[in-house]
Amino acid sequence: MGAGAAAVAAPLAAGMRMVLHPLWEGGGEARMIRIAPLNALPSDGKPRRFPVIADRQDAWNHYRESTIGQVFLRRTAPREVHAFQVICPHAGCHIEYDPEKTLYICPCHASTFGLDGSIEDPASPSRRPMDSLGVEIRNGAIWVRFQKFQVGVPNKVAV
């Protein structure tokens, strides 16, 4: 019995380590990424969606300058920009901006958010406001601390 257990131990342990490796995989680190020049963003305070372009590693493939996500940018003052993740904190669909209602609306489960990302409508299904991201203006360009967060939970937890 003991000998049998010893015999399967190595392949079993190595196999389980392989199956479970995603559990130990890192992630959640924020990356400072240049999004766009400051004057690409209208000064009227309307949000615009921008792609986030950076290098991406997927298993054995390295993708140079591929779109790794999207952000909403909005100018709140001449040199002040607010950034939001487009991923809905409810179930992970992509939020869209509705200029007529001046609201962010998620097309999947109709979560709605105000211009500042807050939940205005109590009937909105999301448990937390839109995920804001850190912004820096460097040499006339907008840089965002890009990160993704676990959806469906009340707090912002990086994934």
Place this chain on the structure above:
Amino acid sequence: MSRFLQWWDRRLGWRNVIQAVGGLRIPDDCPWRKAWTSALVFLFFIQVFTGFCLWLVYSPNVRAAWESIFYLDHDIPGGRLVHAIHYFTSDVLILLLVGHLAQLIWFRLCRPPRELPFWLAGGLLILTLGAAATGHLLPWDQHGFWSTKIRLEIMGGVPGVGTVIKRLQAGGTEMGQYTLTRFMALHAGLLPAFLLLGWVLLARAYYQLDPRQEPPPSTSPGPAATHGNRLLLHGVAWLVAMAVVFAWMRCFNLSDDAASPWQTPMSAPADPGQPYSGARPEWYFLFLFQLLQFFKGENQVWGSLIIPGLVGVLIFLMPWTAASRIGHRWNQAFILALLVGWAALTLTAVYNDARDPHLQNSQTLADEEYRRAVELARAPAGIPVQGVRHLLDEDPKTQGPKLFADHCASCHRYGGTDARGNTPSDPPAAPDLKGFATPAWLAGLLDPDRIATPEYFGNTAHVDGKMAKFVQEDVARFDAEKQAALRQTLLAIALHAGLANRTFDTPTARETAIQNGEHHLVQTLGCVDCHEFQIEDSEASAPKLTRYGSRDWIIQMISDPEHPKFYGERNDGMPRFGVEGILTPKQIALLAEWLRGEWYRP
């Protein structure tokens, strides 16, 4: 023959093996319930067989999965039908399994010792749903990718174990190559193995229940089925099952090609970077999607976990609740309510989606992208190793409208819309660019009644400029001769740009038309008073007309409208997309080519 069989039986004891799993005996005195079970097993083996055939072609790689399925559907003889059978049989299998479980409950066939087959059937339903859900990701198309992503995100939100479940399925923090290989290993390896085991155990359990193993029940003595009519029953059941699969395929047939009517629904190759708001779960999971809508905020866990979990527990306990008469009535009422609720939630979701113009629009766009992907994949240039997503990324027809909607449509319009089917609520602040530099577009610009409308300069600073004045005062008073000269000039400009679809009998006739027009441009109409044309002119105050509307001209204009050869300091608020790095040179070229209608046409 019998000697041959005996030879094998003596060495392998196969008769015992077959008997051990029950052969094809199903213990039920009701023939149609027997047939139902038989059809289920039959369809499972159809899935194993067609699945194996698909496996011969399919490549689980993010840049080859969609392409290999495309190859299967279009180039492998029989591939399209095998794909369609595999896809639609899974629907029928799920429906039949749900029906089987409902029968066991309704006819009180789940009481001990039938509780084990009942649970096995429930387990088989869960495994079959798992096989269907993993299978939907394998083509790596937009729909499969995004509906899987949202399902994983919802699982990830389950307290405690959510992150573990999500990561183990996705193979990491993000969906990608590992997700595809993991789903393939589950779909073609682990799940079929468990399903086979489940069916064998179920067959064995039914064999154990066979009335011929026990004293016949006094209530239903019924004649023992002979070997012959048992086989007939199975054969008919299988035939009906296959007919249902084909009817189901016809019912959801999406093919517009009469020659090959069996088409499996597909969307464009997955693009993890591109939002796809048309994502919806498969029809049998739509009820969960709809249920989730009723629970807001922190109550969401009721819709995603607690209610489905409670329903599962209640169904699991049914063998015992069925013991009493009242318990059995409760089971019947519960299963009826469940089926009605499932149908009602599914229909509500379908009804709401059909009335959601936003969703309809994004699904129309997704369909268009799929059709374009097929066009490009079928082009003589073929599919490159980077895959069809790469072709779409480089395709002006696909990328132009997206770039226009994102960067241009806050001021410009394209045929009155943002080029993606939406009409922005704000009035346009710049010209409508559909058909830019074609004779018809230019004729509108030079029309005294139209130049000051929002379609052209109406809402720009140029409405008070020299061009508007020229059109409204001078062109308005042109006599017939000058009007003809103007038309010839516009035609020459469009011909030069390659944007006039006028045909000429001879190349000479075309040259003459261009020369006439250019002559009028310089001599008759006085355009060169402001515009540069062919000869270097540092005094020019308006955009150059040399190669106006050509690919290079449009690229330069988008890159830097403030360049002296274009609007210079008269530029009315258009960003310098190239100079300021708002768009990459490649994006600007895609926009220019799209505006000019330069893209691959089959």
